């Protein structure tokens with residue numbers, strides 16, 4: 001995650017290198033294990049698909065390794081952020097939480113508002129394939145453009161009173177990106193958020209925040225590092 005930040009420090013990059021090394025060991029072993037014994041799991045299914053496309057086993061294994069690693073990175077940090085942020089925001093706004101208890105049909109729009117208010121990924125990167133002008137800014141071929149999704153979500157030209165958390169506003173967040181790279185896991189992430197919120201409303205009516213939340217100092221991948229709660 002540190003490598004995605006705008007200005008990672010040297011020590012963060014060292015941590016990333018070490019973590020990447022261990023992830024490579026783990027996923028390489030996993031791919032080899034599934035090669036030996038196919039099962040009813042995503043990695044085995046990807047191997048079967050890739051073998052149909054690629055004659056060279058080593059190339060197929062490397063592709064499946066990259067896919068497994070990418071899905072883990074893309075799906076874990078992002079979803080854990082949105083789940084914990086959702087709990088924090090709704091406990092901070094008890095009237096809106098009560099509304100959802102009586103109107104569970106509004107849970108999807110509450111999740112959209114959480115995704116708008118504090119998007120798990122605040123910026124999306126692109127490299128310009130040719131010289132172009134984007135919103136009045138000249139961009140040269142091969143330059144990297146950082147699209148600040150988190151800022152767009154708080155643009156008063158798009159949202160009235162954008163810094164207000166309001167589950168009734170019917171937000172249309174850009175949190176899952178757009179176009180051909182639109183997030184593969186968006187329906188899964190929404191399902192996880194719906195399950196958590198439904199269970200929380202049913203099973204933990206007396207939940208409250210019991211300490212100050214702590215955020216990691218990050219721009220690209222947001223992280224609520226600590227959220228303590230108590231059940232009355």
Ligand code: HEM
Pocket residue numbers: 070071074075076078079082119120121124125174175176177178180181182183184185186188189
């Ligand atoms: C709230 C949770 C999530 C958020 C906010 C999120 C956000 C994003 C964003 C912004 C992109 C587009 C990146 C770009 O255009 O450069 C993306 C792509 C992707 N996401 Fe997610 N994601 C989430 C959950 C997941 C989950 C749970 C999975 C997998 C199980 C996943 C897998 C992927 C994959 C594979 C792509 C690449 C799609 C492609 O390039 O065709 N994501 N995600």
